[in-house]
Amino acid sequence: MRPLNYARATDVDSAIATVREHPDGAFLAGGTTEVDLVRQNVLRPGLLVDINDLPLDRVEDRPGGGIRIGALARMSEVAQAAAVVQRFPVISQALLLGASAQLRNMASLGGNLCQRVRCSYFRDATSPCNKRDPGSGCAALDGFSRGHAILGTSDKCIATHPSDVAVALVAMDAVVHTRGPGGERAIPIDEFFLLPGDTPEREHPLEHGELIVAIEVPPAPVARHSVYLKFRDRESYEFALVSVAAAVRVQDGAVADVRLALGGVGTKPWRARRAEQALLGQPAGATSFAGAAGEELAAATPRPLNAFKVELAQRAIVRALVSLTNGEMK
Numbered sequence: 001m002r003p004l005n006y007a008r009a010t011d012v013d014s015a016i017a018t019v020r021e022h023p024d025g026a027f028l029a030g031g032t033t034e035v036d037l038v039r040q041n042v043l044r045p046g047l048l049v050d051i052n053d054l055p056l057d058r059v060e061d062r063p064g065g066g067i068r069i070g071a072l073a074r075m076s077e078v079a080q081a082a083a084v085v086q087r088f089p090v091i092s093q094a095l096l097l098g099a100s101a102q103l104r105n106m107a108s109l110g111g112n113l114c115q116r117v118r119c120s121y122f123r124d125a126t127s128p129c130n131k132r133d134p135g136s137g138c139a140a141l142d143g144f145s146r147g148h149a150i151l152g153t154s155d156k157c158i159a160t161h162p163s164d165v166a167v168a169l170v171a172m173d174a175v176v177h178t179r180g181p182g183g184e185r186a187i188p189i190d191e192f193f194l195l196p197g198d199t200p201e202r203e204h205p206l207e208h209g210e211l212i213v214a215i216e217v218p219p220a221p222v223a224r225h226s227v228y229l230k231f232r233d234r235e236s237y238e239f240a241l242v243s244v245a246a247a248v249r250v251q252d253g254a255v256a257d258v259r260l261a262l263g264g265v266g267t268k269p270w271r272a273r274r275a276e277q278a279l280l281g282q283p284a285g286a287t288s289f290a291g292a293a294g295e296e297l298a299a300a301t302p303r304p305l306n307a308f309k310v311e312l313a314q315r316a317i318v319r320a321l322v323s324l325t326n327g328e329m330k
């Protein structure tokens with residue numbers, strides 16, 4: 001039996017201060033990740049500070065067409081917000097293709113960004129896992145790695161980042177706003193997610209007690225024409241094997257603006273910058289899309305069990321871009 005204390009915060013500063021005072025303290029939002037992992041003995045917080053009473057649940061319009069999403073806004077609310085549906089369909093679709101309706105009603109956006117990996121060795125407290133227990137080894141390297149990453153891997157960890165909406169937010173250049181002991185910070189979302197390298201236990205740059213307060217999505221006219229495609233083993237209630245967040249603007253038959261990010265294949269939500277560069281100015285058709293996808297995936301380091309993801313990601317990118325441009329599938 002391990003003691004676990006619970007406190008309910010009423011304002012942002014006291015929530016931060018309470019977690020700061022306890023080295024084994026953690027924030028509790030919807031609890032859909034945190035409570036599972038406590039039950040499985042993977043996380044062992046001594047204190048959970050419930051932040052659900054904090055006034056951080058609004059989705060607000062920003063000047064010029066951007067939006068600011070409070071960290072405690074629920075996945076279901078954000079997915080249905082008119083500004084998100086109309087201006088950022090890729091974000092709405094990514095949310096609706098994640099988890100289940102019940103989970104989406106509980107799960108917050110801040111918690112979603114901080115959710116932990118689904119690697120079965122991480123979630124089995126008896127297996128070696130550098131992320132859970134630094135220096136213990138990585139059971140996935142020679143184990144069952146079908147769902148694991150092919151981009152951004154290291155010899156310490158190959159787990160994929162599991163979030164769907166993070167992929168869409170990375171494509172949209174969102175900014176994570178935090179408040180912590182050092183004051184407020186605005187962290188570009190691509191820098192918020194860290195590659196595993198030699199320190200897979202560090203997944204983001206948050207300090208102990210630093211709270212995500214909001215996620216800001218800057219104006220992006222290209223996003224009105226965007227899509228999120230998710231390929232998985234079953235139609236619902238399943239994480240991505242491969243997913244694609246894409247937005248594209250075509251002018252005179254050529255790609256004038258494009259955003260592309262991948263899920264299910266990277267150790268972090270993967271902005272496909274090589275593919276974006278390769279696409280700009282090229283004819284908007286399946287041949288250029290396939291070439292650009294190939295350039296991005298040339299960096300893949302698959303293992304025998306997940307090598308299929310290279311071809312799946314290649315096809316997924318082409319399908320997403322074709323669906324947005326009405327190009328021809330070949």
Ligand SMILES: Cc1cc2nc3c(=O)[nH]c(=O)nc-3n(C[C@H](O)[C@H](O)[C@H](O)COP(=O)(O)OP(=O)(O)OC[C@H]3O[C@@H](n4cnc5c(N)ncnc54)[C@H](O)[C@@H]3O)c2cc1C
Nearest residue numbers: 029030031032033034098099107108110111112114164212
């Ligand atoms: C069966 C199942 C299926 C799922 N399928 C999907 C899926 O298909 N796609 C997908 O994207 N996700 C999926 N999820 C994950 C789900 O989306 C996350 O569990 C959820 O978004 C986490 O949000 P939460 O509010 O419940 O966070 P919590 O569980 O409360 O917290 C998660 C972590 O974030 C920290 N945290 C929470 N809020 C903040 C904050 N504001 N600032 C700093 N730290 C914070 C907590 O301390 C904790 O470490 C699934 C989960 C389950 C259980």
Ligand code: SF4
Nearest residue numbers: 119129138157158159
């Ligand atoms: S892939 Fe990462 S999370 Fe999974 S066992 Fe290896 S170190 Fe742990």
